[in-house]
Amino acid sequence: MINRKTALFALFSAVSTFTLGQAAWAAGEDTTAPPKKTQTSTECKDGKVWDEKKKECVNAKKSGLDDDILFKAARELAYAGQYENSLKVLDAVKDQNSARILNYRGYANRKAGRMELGMSYYKRALQTDENYILARSYMGQALVEQGEIEEAKAQLIEIRDRGGENTWAYRALLETLGGVRHY
Numbered sequence: 001m002i003n004r005k006t007a008l009f010a011l012f013s014a015v016s017t018f019t020l021g022q023a024a025w026a027a028g029e030d031t032t033a034p035p036k037k038t039q040t041s042t043e044c045k046d047g048k049v050w051d052e053k054k055k056e057c058v059n060a061k062k063s064g065l066d067d068d069i070l071f072k073a074a075r076e077l078a079y080a081g082q083y084e085n086s087l088k089v090l091d092a093v094k095d096q097n098s099a100r101i102l103n104y105r106g107y108a109n110r111k112a113g114r115m116e117l118g119m120s121y122y123k124r125a126l127q128t129d130e131n132y133i134l135a136r137s138y139m140g141q142a143l144v145e146q147g148e149i150e151e152a153k154a155q156l157i158e159i160r161d162r163g164g165e166n167t168w169a170y171r172a173l174l175e176t177l178g179g180v181r182h183y
Contacts, residue, residue, distance in 0.1 A: 034079040035072065041080040047088025049073040060092035067093045067101075074104055083112035099129035103138060110142050118142060133159045137169035141176045152177060 039050035044057035049065065050073070051058045060070060070093050077086035086108040093101050102125035110118030119142055125135035140155035156177065159170045 035076040037080065038076060040073045041076050041082060045085070047085045047091075049089055060089045063092070065092075067095055067098075071100060071104070074108075078104060078108045078111065081111075083108040087112075097128060099125040099132040099135060102128060103132065103135040106135065106142075107138050110138070110145075115142060115146065131162050133162055133164040133167060133169045136162075136164075137173045140173040144176045149177070 039057065040048075044050055047060055048057040049060050049063065049070065050056075051063060051065065058065075060073070063070075065073075070089055074086045074089040074093075077083075077089060087105065090101055090105055090108070095101065102121050106118040106121030106125060108118075109115075109121060119139065122135050122139040122142065125132055126139070129135075136155045136159050140152040140159075143149070143152035143155065152173065156170065156173050159165070159167070159173065164170045
């Protein structure tokens with residue numbers, strides 16, 4: 001029979017592990033480096049992605065590639081300035097309502113000059129997961145571009161308050177605001 005202390009310790013450990021894992025996921029893709037260029041952004045055209053197994057560019061919608069691979073390809077294309085291709089790849093993702101997909105739809109549309117549409121996707125990403133701090137960072141950067149500094153500062157505070165002060169998402173928005181904390 002398990003004694004009470006052992007059972008409580010096991011329960012606490014399980015809850016702590018789950019909570020830390022959820023917090024890390026909520027932070028989003030917190031990387032300081034843009035994705036590495038692959039054949040997807042250097043060789044593939046018209047929303048196609050590089051299939052490592054086939055060693056060729058394939059139609060994202062017909063590829064059968066999983067959502068993670070498609071997401072990484074769309075992110076790579078967006079960072080390469082290929083916003084329309086990024087959006088075509090995002091169209092192939094099965095889970096169209098995930099915060100990360102909505103966030104990158106926002107990013108690609110904003111960078112392609114469709115600010116209002118981009119903002120609507122950031123808002124949808126945050127409706128899906130209010131703790132998705134990367135969407136808060138990108139939204140804050142868009143707010144700065146629109147001259148909405150106070151609203152951008154509010155997103156910076158939200159990121160901090162959600163445990164994201166030591167993340168790329170926080171640092172990127174802070175830098176966009178001039179590198180000075182405003183709270």
